[in-house]
Amino acid sequence: MGMDSLSIDPLARLRKRRSAKWRTFPDDVLPLPVAEMDFPLAEPVAKVLREAIDRSDTGYAAPTRDLADAVANYARRAWDWSIDTDGIRTVADVGIGMVEVLRRVVAAGDRVVISPPVYEPFSWWIREVGAHVVEAPLADAPSSDASEGWRLDLDALESEFSEGAAAYLLCNPHNPMGLVHRREELTALAELADRYGVHVLADEIHAPLVLPGAEFVPFLSVSQEARRWGFSFLSASKGWNLAGLKAATVITADPAPKRYVDRLSPHSLYRTGHLGVLATVAAFNDGDPWLADVVDTLDHNRRHLDALLTELLPAVRYRHPDAGFLAWLDFRALGWGDDPSAHILDTARVALNAGHRYGTSGIGWARLNFGCSPQTLTEALTRIAAAS
Ligand SMILES: Cc1ncc(COP(=O)(O)O)c(C=O)c1O
CATH class of the missing domain: 3.90.1150.10 (Aspartate Aminotransferase, domain 1)
Known part of the structure; x- marks a missing residue:
């Protein structure tokens, strides 16, 4: 190793x-x-891709449980997080999953909160569904000590939520600085979401890459409030470098958010890359x-x-x-x-x-x-x- x-x-x-x-x-x-x-x-990923090419196996993704099972098994192994596979839905990538869920939880003109500095497309996705971007910036920019700096600003979030926000886009780990949000902050965020009725879309794409010394806490694992308001977006595209293959998942762990995901187009599976599903299953199972x-x-x-x-x-x-x-x-x-x-x-x-x-x-x-x-x-x- x-x-x-x-x-x-x-x-x-x-x-x-x-x-x-x-x-x-x-x-x-x-x-x-x-x-x-x-x-x-x-290598396990390269192998399934080579085998698929050798079979000329380049058609549509198949309606199997393989991807949901692989994600659930990985989440249990990596983070001790139990996910009911019925709450795992396949989409083409995290961006498409976020936009499709946003379309269902916000109306045109609604306010959607982000915590900049944050992954640039967050604001594109919000504008794509006709909503307004509202900023509750991260607090505590680093000073001279490289081990310190940055956290969710819960006061700023409460102030924006209380003015009426339809959704919050959480980035955990937070791109661009690789910040892993702490359990207490996520629990407090979930309480605020519940108090003010704000959907939380948790982009957890970088979670497999948490480095020694930090602990990734899946948003949906922190509390019943988090599950009632939360959606998690997970894929192998950052961890195993598969972004071009197009396969990701949206996860819910409560009937309320699941109802929105159930309204996604039944075609979303066929919009997902078949090679992406094969590679992602191999990554989560054998990677x-x-x-x-x-x-x-x-x-x-x-x-x-x-x-x-x-x-x-x-x-x-x-x-x-x-x-x-x-x-x-x-x-x-x-x-x-x-x-x-x-x-x-x-x-x-x-x-x-x-x-x-x-x-x-x-x-x-x-x-x-x-x-x-x-x-x-x-x-x-x-x-x-x-x-x-
Ligand atoms: C936080 C975050 N979300 C989403 C993405 C893009 O994911 P996808 O290609 O699955 O849309 C990236 C890519 O860098 C990212 O850093």
Whole structure:
């Protein structure tokens, strides 16, 4: 186990990938934005995909219980969370699942709350259903101590909920800084949701990638209030790097939210990728050893990133991530303007995500993807430091 067993491909080979991360920028740019990882596919996943191709098995996803069973078994193993498989519904991806559920729980013009800085598409999804985006930003931006910073602002949430909100989009672990919300906060959020009648759509896509030292608490596991108001969205697309294959799940654990999911189009299964379902079942059933290697590698990489920042860019503030492969970096002290990613792309030829897209509190920040080799990370940070 550990980093060596992942044997990450050299850059020249990674550049042959045809996915968004590798086709968006010219070859002199190190791409560290799009949330794809550079690791080789888990062998059990690669095997089912190869076998499907060999059978020319590229039709529609079949109406089986395989995916629901695999997700429920994984949730029990990984988080001691028991899910009734009747409450697990297949959708094409988390974004589509979120939008389809939003369509059913909000009306045009309703207010939907998010906690920026947060994954940029949250606000697109809300606008897509004709609702208004309302911000209750995270509290406690990190100061100089990289082990501290960021939490849900329960007072701000209560204030927005009390003014009439139809839904809240929870991100746990929270992209872009890899924050794992604590059980007490989730319990308090569920109480607020129940008091003010707010549906909670919990995007838990990064949960399989929680790193040592942090504990992922599934929202629906915290209380009856959470189950009454909550929807969880889970997939293997971040954990096992399957985003292009299109398979995800929406989970409910109470008849009230399940009624909304039951109204999803009966066609949603046929809109899901057949290869995605096969790969996701293999990932959740047989992907634990590979995932353990990835978690080791990411744990190593985040410590490597801490060391590189301390040595090369000490003015950049950030909070050491608890989960995933994303780091949220505050470049404001360097005077690189509202969008440091533009300066970094121009001068260092390293691509990061522009922080201002994650909400106004992201002005002067940028998001870096460390799901790569330690060498790529060193190269990226060395180039960025030389640009200052
Ligand atoms: C928090 C979060 N939600 C959703 C997604 C996208 O998921 P999907 O491709 O299943 O829509 C991502 C991708 O990076 C993400 O970080």
